[in-house]
Amino acid sequence: MAEYGTRWLDAEEQQTWRAFLWTTRLLNETLERQLQRDSGLPHTYYVILAMLSEAPGRALTMTELAAVVRSSPSRLSHAVNRLEEAGWVRRAKHPDDRRTTIAELTDEGFAVLEAAAPGHVEAVRRHLFDPLSREDVLRLREILRTLLAHLDPDGAGSPDIFGPCDAADGSDCAEDGDGGGGSGCPAC
Numbered sequence: 001m002a003e004y005g006t007r008w009l010d011a012e013e014q015q016t017w018r019a020f021l022w023t024t025r026l027l028n029e030t031l032e033r034q035l036q037r038d039s040g041l042p043h044t045y046y047v048i049l050a051m052l053s054e055a056p057g058r059a060l061t062m063t064e065l066a067a068v069v070r071s072s073p074s075r076l077s078h079a080v081n082r083l084e085e086a087g088w089v090r091r092a093k094h095p096d097d098r099r100t101t102i103a104e105l106t107d108e109g110f111a112v113l114e115a116a117a118p119g120h121v122e123a124v125r126r127h128l129f130d131p132l133s134r135e136d137v138l139r140l141r142e143i144l145r146t147l148l149a150h151l152d153p154d155g156a157g158s159p160d161i162f163g164p165c166d167a168a169d170g171s172d173c174a175e176d177g178d179g180g181g182g183s184g185c186p187a188c
Helices: 011-039 043-054 062-069 073-085 107-129 134-151
Strands: 059-061 089-094 097-105
Touching: 011 043, 011 107, 043 059, 043 062, 043 073, 043 089, 043 097, 043 107, 059 062, 062 073, 062 097, 073 089, 097 107
Parallel strands: none
Antiparallel strands: 059 097, 089 097
């Protein structure tokens, strides 16, 4: 039963919504298949390893890691359990606060990420960036920034969303039109 005053999508909005829905679904499925096929690694695990690789000392508290990967604590804990069983991540209590657990990327985990990264980055490039012009990429980034600011007003400004930057002055590469990346981490 429709509510009175429902703001239905017009034809252009409906087409945009469906294009967004199918594109994001197909892109995620494509990237998942590539990582599973080439590395035996679920995309979720890849993202966790990549975020740890970019962190100082390759370590984050579980709370920080959950925020960076946009995961619930219970879902993240399950994934980190699996990564720990594989020997790719180790957990330890924080030396100054025994209530806080730190997840650290092991050398073996870094090697797994390093081996998986080239194929993954090539798939991202081929399926997301190659079909777009540089101007399209910059417009898409700005559209996504707007949506992130709306959906996650507390986190949209945090640097982890747009990734590391290797600008000499520490500025946000995205603002320079450089697009970020290039930090030397294998996930870039």
